[in-house]
Every structure is written in structure tokens, then in C-alpha cells.
Amino acid sequence: MQVELRDPNIIMKLSRLGSFHQSKLSFLRSFLKEFKNWEYRKDLFDLNELGYGTAIYSLRKEKRVYSLICFANELNENERSDRVIATKWDAAFTLYDGIPSKKDIERLKFEVPKQEIGRLSYKELTLSRANKSIRAFNHVVESLSDGKQPDVKFLSKVGYLYRTTAVYGSGKFGLADRFRIKNREEIYGPFRLEMMLVYLVRQFTFDQVNHIAKFKNPKKSTKLNDDISRNLGIGNSTGLGMAPFIVNHPTLLNNWILARENALKNIREIKNVKKEDMELFKNCFKKSIKNITSWNTDSEYQKKKINSLLNDLNKFNKFIENDFNSSEYYLFNKIYLWIEKNLGEECIEYIVSLMMEPYDNIINPLTTQMSSEExxxxxxxxxxxxxxxxxxxxxxxxxxxxxxxxxxxxxxxxxxxxxxxxxxxxxxxxxxxxxxxxxxxxxxxxxxxxxxxxxxxxxxxxxxxxxxxxxxxxxxxxxxxxxxxFPYSEIQDNTISNTIVPIDMLRLKLSFFGAIKFDPRSDKWLRISMFQGAPLPNELKKYNDQWIYNSLN
Amino acid sequence: MKSLSEIETTSKRASKAVGYSWGVSEEVGKNIRMLEMFGLPGIKNLIEYYNIKKEKKFENLKLVNKENKIKTYQFCPIISGMSFLDQIRSLESLGEIKFEKLGYPLLFLPFVSRASEIIGKRLMFKLDENQFLLNFNISIFSNLLKKDIIDIANLASISFLENSDSFSEKEWNQLYKISEETFVKESESLKKGAAGAGLTDND
Structure with a gap:
């Protein structure tokens, strides 16, 4: 049976693109898969008792080394802002190509904390900064220094200790141009190095909080439990900066969407769906609902979408449990045709993402086709x-x-x-x-x-x-x-109308990053969480690929 | 050091700011990136041209002919270059194209390089005493050394070089003979088992 690719006139509407969810194709998941056999090291951890100073982490394989250099600085309460107009942050980071020399570190100590007004070189690959979630960070420090683990329920409402407010790459502010590194096999997928930076920053936040707690109360303090750490991600505040990207890179946008559409087509064309594959799909579906019920937002727009998603997920659950004959051929095609007829856009795309879970053989080759030679x-x-x-x-x-x-x-x-x-x-x-x-x-x-x-x-x-x-x-x-x-290269909507919802454009890009828990703070910016539930770096060699559905939150 | 990405974006924005359309500005961004990547002074020439352009008029050559002459002004290298690129397929049959008084001709050069890729032929671009051999937009050979800004080419010409070997048949045969040293002579039994053996071609 041949299934047609879905119609770009439907899929490329902003309301549909703004309903996309993370999937096995998402960049943070394909990053973890690519780097699972790399050696992780904490090379330097030179922080004072208040947690300010320099730290370096690396991922290494054979002769290739990527080093994250972290600079944690003191910040006054009134200087902390997530807005792009901020000029100081709790911490600033750069991903260095290789092992930095002392001279490099000194140079970067001066430039990296300045972010947009600093100058980087071709030796640096990505640049970022982040602010503490003061509520969460202080709560964890207080708890650990008192010898207790933090309140998991409280932490699950926030989901992270730090929020990044920008992650730059591809030649910005003097960083390495993509042409210098594009032939490296490990970074064939888009945004791999941005994902690496965020992933290693997450580990820095755990190490920093443990370090501060220890100095605060050396006798009584304890370390943050691994299960709790694993269920913390890195937050991100994202504004309109991301929106033009998907208009300015049409072939790249096409390749992202085409990979998703090809994945769906190939899955719908499977005649004999193995019992264990269907079970994995159902299992992920059930576990994933926890990610929806713990999705906190004050945005009425998003609350509506979440409620409608939950209603639809209930409908789907009834269908799959009561009305679905799993002894037939082309089971995923039957599921798809049912959801398209009975559910809203948000839930259709949610189920499409889940359908990919059992199929490494289909998804893995597609993840290497998501870049573009524009x-x-x-x-x-x-x-x-x-x-x-x-x-x-x-x-x-x-x-x-x-x-x-x-x-x-x-x-x-x-x-x-x-x-x-x-x-x-x-x-x-x-x-x-x-x-x-x-x-x-x-x-x-x-x-x-x-x-x-x-x-x-x-x-x-x-x-x-x-x-x-x-x-x-x-x-x-x-x-x-x-x-x-490139049929999926163009957003099929009017990007200047009075009804435009710019966060739909952000959501599209962030879903491909692998973000979850979209929390719109207005129609022009939102907060998200990345790597929540992901394996810790020392667990990379052996982890469950469906980690995103195993969150405790 | 500025990255090529910064160079492209800033050149594009500056071009829009001096009055070109976004589509034309995109072309300039790519071109300056290319010049700088090949080690040619793209930024220097662009900024000088945009400064001069405020005071001096340049002519937009929209339809390129075999001989392109101008009485009063100089040709704008950007619009003339873009016209050359757009019209390259119909210009190819003209053999050699000449321009008199081409302003800031290094800004014209990337269009010629890209045209070389489109038609699959090497192009020779001469600017008075300076020469550039454009190789399918992969490399540029030039005798231009040190000079940072060329404000005018009184006579610029572009020749289409036919795809031909740079060596004689005799030289090729000599090389081929050496390469034969890597071949193994087949025995009779190997010949019998090779593809198609034992069949007639009429079956």
C-alpha cells in the first residue's frame, strides 16, 4: 500500500505547525543518540564557596574533543533579566572546539560574559548565557545544605534550575562558521552543537548547586539525588528572534518537515505491525500523559490547547482500548485515519510523534537528512x-x-x-x-x-x-x-495579518529542538524546558531511548 | 576576525540601506562573503563604493550586450553584474563581452564566478591590466596582488573559455601508459569466466 505525503497546504498552516510536539526526530534526542558512546569528563571545577568561577566539561571520542567552558558570576537581584536586552547573567557559556589553553580561557573569561558585545573566534562553536530560577535554585541549596532532598512537587512546577535566554552558533559574534565543521559526521543533524552546550550546562547547574550547598554546611549537606537531577532540565526563554529563522531558511525548514512526513508515511505503510511495536507505542502514549498533566502555564491560549489535547487524548484512549482491532493489517494507518477524522490538530501531531517511537530503523536515517546545503x-x-x-x-x-x-x-x-x-x-x-x-x-x-x-x-x-x-x-x-x-519550505499563512500568533512559529522550531511544556508568556515569547528526564552524562552509554516519557513529573 | 556569516548579513543589510531591493541585497551579501572567503577585498570595495555612490551617479546596466559603452557615468557593478548573471545563457554565444567604465569591478567579479558555474565553463575576466580566471565558482586565479580597491576598470572584458584539455594528446598517452602499470594481464581461464562469457549476444 502506498500512502501519500500529507498536503503542504494543510501541514504548513501556522496553526498546525504551532501544534507540533517533540519526537524521536527532535534534535536533542538525536544528539544524545549520536554522542552516547563519547567519553564525558569534568575537566575543571574552580568555583568559590558562593559558586562563582570557571568550570570545563568535555565530550571526547578518538581525537575529537568538544569542551564547554562555564563562567559563573555574581549578579545583583536587580540586574537579573531574561530579556534579550539584559547585559549580565548568572552564568555564561561557550562550546570550544578542542581543549582550551590557559590563554584561551583567559581570553574567553573576558569575552563570553559580555555575550553579544564580546568577540569570539573560529575556535568557539556556540555561545550562551543563563539565569537561575531563583525560587528553585535557592530551595535546592537550602534543602541540600540542610541534609535533605528538595521538594519534588515544588521542583516539578519549575522543571529546571537555570534558564538560558539565547543560544548562538553559526558565525554569530565571530563564532566558527558552519562551513568549517559541517563535514564532521557527528554533527550532521542540525543544531547538534547547540544541543551539546545546553546538555552540558544542565550538568553544570547540578554540580554548582551541590558545591554551594556543601560550602554552606560542610558537615550536614548532602548531594542532589540522581533521580531528582534527571527530572530537571534546562529552561529557556525564547522571543521573536527565532521566528524569522524558519522563513529565512526555506530548504532547512523543508528538510525538517519532510523528515517528519516521510517518517509518518513509512510508518503508515507498515503492513504487519509487530505486537511489541504496538505495545511500545501504547506504553509511550500512556506514560506521556504525565507530561501533559504536569504542563503548567498561566497562558489562557495554551491552557485551552492543553485542555483540548487532554480531551482528545481521552477519546483516543477509549478508541485504542475499546474500538481498535489490533489483528488487522496497517494498524498505524488505521490509527492515523481515525485521529485525522476525530481529533484536533494538537492531538493529531502529538500521536504522530508517538508513532515514531518503535521505529529506529525508519527514524535514524532520517535524522541525518535534516540539514541543508542552502x-x-x-x-x-x-x-x-x-x-x-x-x-x-x-x-x-x-x-x-x-x-x-x-x-x-x-x-x-x-x-x-x-x-x-x-x-x-x-x-x-x-x-x-x-x-x-x-x-x-x-x-x-x-x-x-x-x-x-x-x-x-x-x-x-x-x-x-x-x-x-x-x-x-x-x-x-x-x-x-x-x-x-521543496514542498514543505513555505509557511502557508499570512505572517503580517492581525491574527498572526508569532509563538506558533517559535513552537514549530522548539518542537524540532525537542522542547516540552511550552509556556507562552504573551503572544510573542514563551518559556520551555529541554532535557527534562534525560540521562545524566555518566549514564549516556546505557539509557532508555524513551526517557522523555519516563519523567517523574 | 569577522565570520563569513557576519560579513554576509551585514553586507546584505547595508545594501538594503543604500537603496537596493531585498532580493538584490541578498545577492550582494553572498558575493561579499565569496570575495572575502577567496581572500579578495570585498568589504573594502563595497564600503568605498557605497560611500562614493552618495555623491556620484552610476548607471544601471539592465540589458547586457556584446559591447557595453557609457558616455558620462560609470556602470554600477552590482546591477550590471546581476544582469550579466541573469542573462548568462543568452550571452554565452557572444564569445566576448566588453564593458567600458565599469565602477568598482571587484564587486562585479562574484557574479562572473557564479555565471561560470551555471554554464559549466571557465571565464576569463580582464580589468585593464588585472586578470581573473574563474573556475566554475570553485576557485579564482588572479594576478591581482596587494591592490585593495579598484575604483574603475576603463575596459573590462569577459571571455568564455571552451572546455578543452590543458595538455596534448601525446602527454595524455604518456600518462596513461604509466597508469597501465597498475593493470593485471588476464589468463585464458579468467577470460572465459568474465561477464557475458558463454552467451551469444543474440539470445
């Missing part, structure tokens, strides 16, 4: 005709072409780069200044303009001739030809 598709095929391009627009952008941009509500917002922090922002063009400096992220509007201009051009004319007088549309001409080859 340069290859940059040149515009100018020998093609106006007719070709019009056809592409009619086929690939049919929904966008229906939007009336003369209506204020469809043209309400504009994306710009903030002068203060060089970060992307979204504003109402009728209320704020700066619309003339709009970033090229209004794809639907510009595609429609392109279509209207093409409609008054001669069909047989070639694109080189068309561009002679229409270079203002060059960016969307390029995109359209990319979309022709």
Missing part, C-alpha cells in the same frame, strides 16, 4: 519562463493568492530589526514608525504582488527579462523556485 539553491533559474513561474505560484501558493492585502487587517503588521538589540520584532504598521524598514518576511503579500505583476507579463518571456524591470520582487522569485523543489 547555497545550492540560491541562484535563480532565469532561463525559465513567466508561465512556469505563474504555474508554480498557482500550485504552491494558492491560499496566499486569495488574500486581499488592501484590507488593513491582512496588512497590519511588519517585521523589523530592533536597533537597540539587533533582534527581530513585530509591530503594527499603522501605529508604529519603521514600516519602511520592513524585513522581507511578508512572503504572502510579496508573492501576491509577484503574481499580479506576472499576470501582466508575456507568458513566453524568460525570467531574466522579467527581472530587468522587476528586481524589487527578486526575493520572492527566488523563493518560488525553491518552493517548486
Amino acid at each position: 547555497e545550492k539553491y540560491f541562484n535563480i533559474p532565469t532561463h525559465r519562463t513567466v508561465e512556469d513561474l505563474k504555474k508554480i505560484l498557482e500550485e504552491k501558493y494558492s491560499e496566499m493568492l486569495k488574500i486581499d492585502f488592501s484590507k488593513k487587517e491582512n496588512n497590519q503588521n511588519f517585521w523589523f530589526i530592533s536597533k537597540n538589540k539587533e533582534e527581530p520584532r513585530l509591530a503594527n504598521r499603522f501605529e508604529e514608525k519603521g514600516g519602511d524598514l520592513e524585513q522581507p518576511l511578508a512572503i504572502a503579500r510579496d508573492i501576491k504582488k509577484l503574481y499580479e505583476t506576472l499576470s501582466t507579463s508575456k507568458n513566453s518571456s524568460t525570467i531574466d527579462k522579467f527581472l530587468v524591470n522587476n528586481n524589487h520582487l527578486r526575493h520572492v522569485v527566488r523563493r518560488a523556485f525553491i518552493t517548486e523543489k
Whole structure:
């Protein structure tokens, strides 16, 4: 039986993309799998009694070494901010390519804590900073120094000791360009080094809290229990900075979504689903519900989504327990057809993620196909005709072409780069200044303009001739030809309408990272947790691949 | 040291700021990245050009011909280069393309390099006394040494080099003969068991 890939016109809608959940394809899970046989070391731990100083952790295999360098600094209460405009943090980190020399450490001690205004070199791969969750961190220090383990219930509400507020890579602030390292097999999957940084930072937070507790009360203190540590992740506050990324990297976006769609297609095409595979799926489904019931948020938007997800999960549970005949062929196809008919988007994508759990043989090869050589598709095929391009627009952008941009509500917002922090922002063009400096992220509007201009051009004319007088549309001409080859490269929605929910764009990217417990703090930023439930570094060689569903929270 | 990613992003934004469209600015970003990667002074030439452009007019050459002449101004290297790249397939048959008074011609160079990849031919780009051999957008050979900024090429030309060997048939045969030393002579019994043996081709 041949199953068709799902229709990009449905899957690439923002409401659907904003319903994606972590899966076996997620980068933090594929990172752990790739690095499970690497040697983990704590190379340096030079903190004072208050926990300030330098620490270095490494992952090593044969001659390759990646070292996380941590700088923990004192921070006044009034200086702590998760916003991107902050200039000081509780700790700052960089992932170094190799073993840093003393000279490197001295240089980085000066630059890394400055973050965006510091200068890194080609020897550094990623850069980040993080703030303590003061409530959680202090509670753990107090408990441990008193010889007790912290209150698990209290900790589960937070989920981490530190929150990162940005993780930079790929040449930012002088960091190594991707071309320098892209041929290393261990980092074929996207964001592998960003994931490594976050994972090692998590271990630093445990070591730091144990260290402070010990100095606070050397006689009575105890260490944080491994089970509790394992169920703490690293938090992250994420704003609009992430949103343009998925518009600016169309082939990469395609490869992420295509991997997911191919996974689903291959799983639906399995004729004889083995009993143990179905059991693993059901087991993950049941265990995963704990991750939903412990999902805390004050956001009404997210609360609604969680409630609807829980209702749908109950429906699905009844279906799978009472109405599902597991002796038939193509069981996962039957499940998929049922969920598509009976459940909402959030739950459909939740179940799709769970379906991947039994199938390493399908998922593992796909994880290596999620990067992209974007340069290859940059040149515009100018020998093609106006007719070709019009056809592409009619086929690939049919929904966008229906939007009336003369209506204020469809043209309400504009994306710009903030002068203060060089970060992307979204504003109402009728209320704020700066619309003339709009970033090229209004794809639907510009595609429609392109279509209207093409409609008054001669069909047989070639694109080189068309561009002679229409270079203002060059960016969307390029995109359209990319979309022709890459069906999942374009968000099929209007990114400047008054109904845009930017956190849907963030959620899409974060789900591929492997984040859970999305906690929107407004429609423009959210908090998440990463690596909650993940094995500790000294457990990497032997861990349960379904760790994400084994959380105690 | 600035990363290539920073160079590309900043060049793109600066190009938008001086008035090019986003699509054109994307091209400039990629081009400056390429020049800097090949060790050529892309940033220096771009900033000088953008500074001069505030005071001086440059002509946008939109349709490239065999001979491209201009009376008063200089050609804008960015729009002229992009036109050359876009129209490369129809220009190939012209053999040699000439430009008089091409402003800041190093900014034109990456378009020629990319065109070389598109048509699968080496291109020779001459700027007065300086020469550049563009090899399929993989490498650039040049006699340009030290000079940081070239503000004008009074005469620039691009020649399409036919795909031909750089060696004689005799030289090739000599090399091939040496390579034969790695071959093993087959015995009669091995010949009998080789692919297709024992069958007629008409079966």
C-alpha cells in the first residue's frame, strides 16, 4: 500500500505547525543518540564557596574533543533579566572546539560574559548565557545544605534550575562558521552543537548547586539525588528572534518537515505491525500523559490547547482500548485515519510523534537528512519562463493568492530589526514608525504582488527579462523556485495579518529542538524546558531511548 | 576576525540601506562573503563604493550586450553584474563581452564566478591590466596582488573559455601508459569466466 505525503497546504498552516510536539526526530534526542558512546569528563571545577568561577566539561571520542567552558558570576537581584536586552547573567557559556589553553580561557573569561558585545573566534562553536530560577535554585541549596532532598512537587512546577535566554552558533559574534565543521559526521543533524552546550550546562547547574550547598554546611549537606537531577532540565526563554529563522531558511525548514512526513508515511505503510511495536507505542502514549498533566502555564491560549489535547487524548484512549482491532493489517494507518477524522490538530501531531517511537530503523536515517546545503539553491533559474513561474505560484501558493492585502487587517503588521538589540520584532504598521524598514518576511503579500505583476507579463518571456524591470520582487522569485523543489519550505499563512500568533512559529522550531511544556508568556515569547528526564552524562552509554516519557513529573 | 556569516548579513543589510531591493541585497551579501572567503577585498570595495555612490551617479546596466559603452557615468557593478548573471545563457554565444567604465569591478567579479558555474565553463575576466580566471565558482586565479580597491576598470572584458584539455594528446598517452602499470594481464581461464562469457549476444 502506498500512502501519500500529507498536503503542504494543510501541514504548513501556522496553526498546525504551532501544534507540533517533540519526537524521536527532535534534535536533542538525536544528539544524545549520536554522542552516547563519547567519553564525558569534568575537566575543571574552580568555583568559590558562593559558586562563582570557571568550570570545563568535555565530550571526547578518538581525537575529537568538544569542551564547554562555564563562567559563573555574581549578579545583583536587580540586574537579573531574561530579556534579550539584559547585559549580565548568572552564568555564561561557550562550546570550544578542542581543549582550551590557559590563554584561551583567559581570553574567553573576558569575552563570553559580555555575550553579544564580546568577540569570539573560529575556535568557539556556540555561545550562551543563563539565569537561575531563583525560587528553585535557592530551595535546592537550602534543602541540600540542610541534609535533605528538595521538594519534588515544588521542583516539578519549575522543571529546571537555570534558564538560558539565547543560544548562538553559526558565525554569530565571530563564532566558527558552519562551513568549517559541517563535514564532521557527528554533527550532521542540525543544531547538534547547540544541543551539546545546553546538555552540558544542565550538568553544570547540578554540580554548582551541590558545591554551594556543601560550602554552606560542610558537615550536614548532602548531594542532589540522581533521580531528582534527571527530572530537571534546562529552561529557556525564547522571543521573536527565532521566528524569522524558519522563513529565512526555506530548504532547512523543508528538510525538517519532510523528515517528519516521510517518517509518518513509512510508518503508515507498515503492513504487519509487530505486537511489541504496538505495545511500545501504547506504553509511550500512556506514560506521556504525565507530561501533559504536569504542563503548567498561566497562558489562557495554551491552557485551552492543553485542555483540548487532554480531551482528545481521552477519546483516543477509549478508541485504542475499546474500538481498535489490533489483528488487522496497517494498524498505524488505521490509527492515523481515525485521529485525522476525530481529533484536533494538537492531538493529531502529538500521536504522530508517538508513532515514531518503535521505529529506529525508519527514524535514524532520517535524522541525518535534516540539514541543508542552502547555497545550492540560491541562484535563480532565469532561463525559465513567466508561465512556469505563474504555474508554480498557482500550485504552491494558492491560499496566499486569495488574500486581499488592501484590507488593513491582512496588512497590519511588519517585521523589523530592533536597533537597540539587533533582534527581530513585530509591530503594527499603522501605529508604529519603521514600516519602511520592513524585513522581507511578508512572503504572502510579496508573492501576491509577484503574481499580479506576472499576470501582466508575456507568458513566453524568460525570467531574466522579467527581472530587468522587476528586481524589487527578486526575493520572492527566488523563493518560488525553491518552493517548486521543496514542498514543505513555505509557511502557508499570512505572517503580517492581525491574527498572526508569532509563538506558533517559535513552537514549530522548539518542537524540532525537542522542547516540552511550552509556556507562552504573551503572544510573542514563551518559556520551555529541554532535557527534562534525560540521562545524566555518566549514564549516556546505557539509557532508555524513551526517557522523555519516563519523567517523574 | 569577522565570520563569513557576519560579513554576509551585514553586507546584505547595508545594501538594503543604500537603496537596493531585498532580493538584490541578498545577492550582494553572498558575493561579499565569496570575495572575502577567496581572500579578495570585498568589504573594502563595497564600503568605498557605497560611500562614493552618495555623491556620484552610476548607471544601471539592465540589458547586457556584446559591447557595453557609457558616455558620462560609470556602470554600477552590482546591477550590471546581476544582469550579466541573469542573462548568462543568452550571452554565452557572444564569445566576448566588453564593458567600458565599469565602477568598482571587484564587486562585479562574484557574479562572473557564479555565471561560470551555471554554464559549466571557465571565464576569463580582464580589468585593464588585472586578470581573473574563474573556475566554475570553485576557485579564482588572479594576478591581482596587494591592490585593495579598484575604483574603475576603463575596459573590462569577459571571455568564455571552451572546455578543452590543458595538455596534448601525446602527454595524455604518456600518462596513461604509466597508469597501465597498475593493470593485471588476464589468463585464458579468467577470460572465459568474465561477464557475458558463454552467451551469444543474440539470445
